[in-house]
Amino acid sequence: MNASAPFRCGVVAVLGRPNAGKSTLLNALLGEKLAITSHRAQTTRSRILGVLTLAEAQILFHDTPGVHRGQSRFNLAMTDAALASARDADVRLLLLDTAATWDQPEERLAELDPPILLVRTKRDLAAPLPLPQASRFTDVLEVSAETGLGLDRLVERIVGLLPESPALYPEDYLTDRPLRFLAAEQIREVAFEMLRDEVPYSLAVEVEEWKEDDAAVRVRANLLVERESHKGIVVGEGGSMLKRLGSEARRRLADLVGKPVHLNLWVKADRNWSKRLKRARELGYL
Secondary structure: OOOOOOOEEEEEEEEEOOOOOHHHHHHHHHOOOOOOOOOOOOOOOOOEEEEEEOOOEEEEEEEOOOOOOOOOHHHHHHHHHHHHHHHHOOEEEEEEEOOOOOOHHHHHHHOOOOOEEEEEEOOOOOOOOOOHHHHHOOEEEEOOOOOOOOHHHHHHHHHHHOOEOOOOOOOOOOOOOOHHHHHHHHHHHHHHHHHOOOOOOOOEEEEEEEEEOOOOEEEEEEEEEOOHHHHHHHHOHHHHHHHHHHHHHHHHHHHHHOOOEEEEEEEEEOOOHHHOHHHHHHOOOO
C-alpha cells in the first residue's frame, strides 16, 4: 500500500437479474459463506451487507434481490429494495452471466447513475456474448467466482471508485445480519437443495427459539409452506425428508457458530405469506 494514498470506504450495490451469480460472487469476494445460493431464481430476498476490509479500503457490499419482470407484490417489493440499494450506493456492479443476452432487467439497471461496472460472471463456463451496450459503463470486467478469475482486478477497480473516507466498521466485521437470520437462511438453502422443485420457491424459514451457551446452541425453527398440501412433501414418508434436511442443516449451523447445534425443525403452513408484505418483513425479507 502507498503510505500517502488516502483510505477509501463506500457502498457497492451488487445488482442483476435472478441467477446472475450475485450471492456466489459476494461469498467469493469475502472469502466467507455469507449469502445463500441455489439453482432457484430469487433465492436472495433482501439486502445483505457484506464487509470486506483491506489495507487501503473498506468495501460495503450490498447483495440484492434479482431484478426481473415478476408482478406479484412480493417480487415488486424485492425489485424496489434492489433499486433503492442501487440508488444509495457509491458504486454499482451490474452482473450479467456470460451466456446471457441483454434484456429488460439490464436495461433498467443500466439507467442508474454512474459509476456502473458491468461484470460478466461465470467466465469459466463460457465466453461472454458481445454487448453493443458495453460502452455506456465505467468498465467491463469478466470474473469467475468458482476459479477466482478476475476477482483481484474487480476489487482493485472498485477501490479506485470509492470515496475517500475512514472505515465505518471494525476490521473483523462481516455483516449487520444477526446469527438468527443467517441460521434461517442456511436452513432455507438446505431445503432448496434437497426439495429441488417439489415445493414452490415460497418456502420460508422462521427461527422461533435460539438459546446459546458456551457448550452449544439450541435452535427451534419452522419451515413455512403456503399450502397444507406441501407439508407432507417437506416431511417425507415417515419423516425421512425432514430428518435428512435437519441433519444437513445442523451440520452447516455448527460450522456457522463454531460449536455443536441441537436443531428442532417443524413444518407449518403459513397460508400465502408471500402475498402479505408485513409477514414477509417479519421473516426478515425485504
